[in-house]
Amino acid sequence: MTRVQLTDAEWEFIGPYLPIGQYGPYPERLRQQFEGVIWRFKTGGQWREMPQEFGAWATVSNRFRQWRDAGVFEALLEGLIAEAAKRGEVDLSLVSIDSTTARAHHDAAGMHLDEDVLTA
Template identity: 80%
Template sequence: MTRAQLTDLEWEYVEPYLPIGEYGPYPAWLRKQFEGVIWKFRSGAQWREMPAEFGAWSTVHNRFRQWRDAGVFEALLEGLIAQAAARGEVDISLVSVDSTTTRAHHDAAGMRLGPGVLDALEKAA
């Protein structure tokens, strides 16, 4: 038994959020694949290091990407927060998330120089 295994109560909550498409996953593998995703992020290991009990690492990784793109994890988080708030276990007015990302041009790490400029700088030095 790995630490990534869900209790039956946890699985009852998670299962309805996981879409089953026309080509899979097979419902029998759904829980193991989700547990594989949990294992990956809890362990910090690479996808290729995933134990075989979760299925092929590439299949679990593809399933994770499908769920990520479908917004499954955001929906799970929002559902958990809503349930906790309904029970009076969380004060949503105190929730705040802030993240800022600024992309730089690939040349930002160094100065672009024309062909003759570098020679002129070397001569001046």
């Protein structure tokens, strides 16, 4: 089993990004649940395979979806970039922009068009 445990400094940075609603989650379990999310993506294991130390797998899975839908991970990434920029540790030469690929319909393979259609 891959051990996932945040340092106190890491948690101090991450914790404020995680929303606490009126009816949960219990703040003392947030760190445990966040570590469960990290475990899931670090190991590639299934939610149901999650060790009990992170709490019930269904709860951690639901929490992940709530955080994803609330934009927590995007905000956390932006916060990390801003923190690195404050320290002068952002190297824009490493920035990459990904493009979207649009697949052609399978009928488009080998299709022959008249010259007047191509010029139009």
